Amino acid sequence: MQDTSKPGGGSSVAAIVMATILVAVSLYLLRGIVAPFLMAVFLLIVIDGPSRLIRRTIPGMPHYLSVSISVAVILGFFAAIIWVTFTNIELLFSDAETYARRLGEVASAVQSAFGVTIPASLERLTSDVNIPGIVSFVAGWLRSAVSATGFALIYLGFMLASRRSFSRKLSALTDEQGEQKETEHVFDAIRDAVASYIWIQTATGVMIGVLSWLALWALGVPQPIFWAFLIFIASYVPIVGGTVGVFAPALFSLAESGGVTTPLLVLASLQTIQIVIGYAVQPRMQSRSLNIDPIVVLLALALWSMLLGPVGAFLSTPLTVTAMVVMGEFKRTRWIAIMLSDDGQPAQLASEVEEDAPIGG
Numbered sequence: 001m002q003d004t005s006k007p008g009g010g011s012s013v014a015a016i017v018m019a020t021i022l023v024a025v026s027l028y029l030l031r032g033i034v035a036p037f038l039m040a041v042f043l044l045i046v047i048d049g050p051s052r053l054i055r056r057t058i059p060g061m062p063h064y065l066s067v068s069i070s071v072a073v074i075l076g077f078f079a080a081i082i083w084v085t086f087t088n089i090e091l092l093f094s095d096a097e098t099y100a101r102r103l104g105e106v107a108s109a110v111q112s113a114f115g116v117t118i119p120a121s122l123e124r125l126t127s128d129v130n131i132p133g134i135v136s137f138v139a140g141w142l143r144s145a146v147s148a149t150g151f152a153l154i155y156l157g158f159m160l161a162s163r164r165s166f167s168r169k170l171s172a173l174t175d176e177q178g179e180q181k182e183t184e185h186v187f188d189a190i191r192d193a194v195a196s197y198i199w200i201q202t203a204t205g206v207m208i209g210v211l212s213w214l215a216l217w218a219l220g221v222p223q224p225i226f227w228a229f230l231i232f233i234a235s236y237v238p239i240v241g242g243t244v245g246v247f248a249p250a251l252f253s254l255a256e257s258g259g260v261t262t263p264l265l266v267l268a269s270l271q272t273i274q275i276v277i278g279y280a281v282q283p284r285m286q287s288r289s290l291n292i293d294p295i296v297v298l299l300a301l302a303l304w305s306m307l308l309g310p311v312g313a314f315l316s317t318p319l320t321v322t323a324m325v326v327m328g329e330f331k332r333t334r335w336i337a338i339m340l341s342d343d344g345q346p347a348q349l350a351s352e353v354e355e356d357a358p359i360g361g
Contacts, residue, residue: 012332016336027308028307031308031312035309035311036149038308038315038319039152039314039315040154042194042315042318043152044156044163045195045198046198049195049199050069050070051063051066054066054069081229084229148311186326189325190322190325190326193290193318193322194318194322196290200286200289201236203285204235204278205236206232207277208245208274208277209229212227212245212249212269212270212273213225213228215266215270216228216249219262219265221249221253222256230248231245231249235278236314237313238301238313238317239297239301240313242274242278245274246274249266250264251263283297286317290321291342291343291345292324292342293341296320297316297317300316300319300320301313301316301317303316320340324340324341325337327340
């Protein structure tokens with residue numbers, strides 16, 4: 001029997017490489033359309049999880065009502081993000097000049113103590129803070145984010161309106177009952193993989209956020225709830241999110257205190273939390289639930305960020321797991337899925353699909 005898990009001939013590999021390049025170029029050129037669409041699909045799965053949980057908890061609840069409750073919860077979460085962000089950014093901007101002056105004093109002290117030459121660009125940054133320019137930059141970034149979110153929500157609205165017919169469309173694609181079951185099985189595997197990723201990131205993000213809040217509060221850092229909330233949100237972005245979550249509060253502490261003791265304690269505390277949870281607990285949970293190699297997570301972050309920007313960074317792991325599930329269903333590409341998996345058995349990802357309605361139902 002032919003081993004279909006191994007790469008095919010040279011022509012097969014060449015075809016896969018060419019197809020991959022074509023898809024990558026297409027995604028890059030159409031990222032303005034594709035990125036909001038993929039975010040909408042992600043939000044649809046996010047909504048689907050609580051909706052199914054509500055129906056299991058309260059049998060007989062109408063489908064539309066469980067979806068409506070789930071949508072309300074998700075929208076409330078996003079509203080909380082917007083409120084916390086804008087409230088605290090306003091407070092940060094109000095003291096921006098003071099923070100810049102203190103950073104300049106710290107830089108001068110470091111230069112005097114160690115004989116380190118401070119770059120001219122850093123001196124200009126700390127001595128002449130352009131508040132209107134910063135506000136304009138942040139406003140432009142927020143406009144872009146709101147625009148992208150608007151497109152994603154429009155896509156999501158149409159998806160919610162048409163999701164009831166999704167199962168019928170899947171059935172119409174194939175004539176044989178076995179093929180229909182296999183197609184639904186693949187979609188269920190993708191849904192459950194993304195749902196597992198959301199659960200893992202949320203659970204570990206809450207742990208990191210709570211511990212970070214306790215550390216920042218104990219060290220007397222102003223606005224500890226905001227920084228803990230920022231760390232929680234950043235934890236959804238692999239690798240980079242953890243780095244931002246460690247250095248942003250430490251830099252703020254340096255600017256706020258003007259000394260180095262508290263910032264160093266903040267840096268050490270947050271880094272310890274990230275190492276224990278972000279680099280020990282989380283990868284183990286991901287490898288067990290998602291069956292994806294940790295090094296693939298890092299490479300996927302770089303690849304999807306290059307193709308789709310911030311949305312690609314946010315969705316890098318779900319997109320890679322989706323690709324692994326799909327490629328594991330075809331003989332010619334199964335070897336790629338094996339290489340992406342953590343244990344060499346990507347089929348296990350789809351072996352325990354919940355007996356519930358498919359993503360469209």
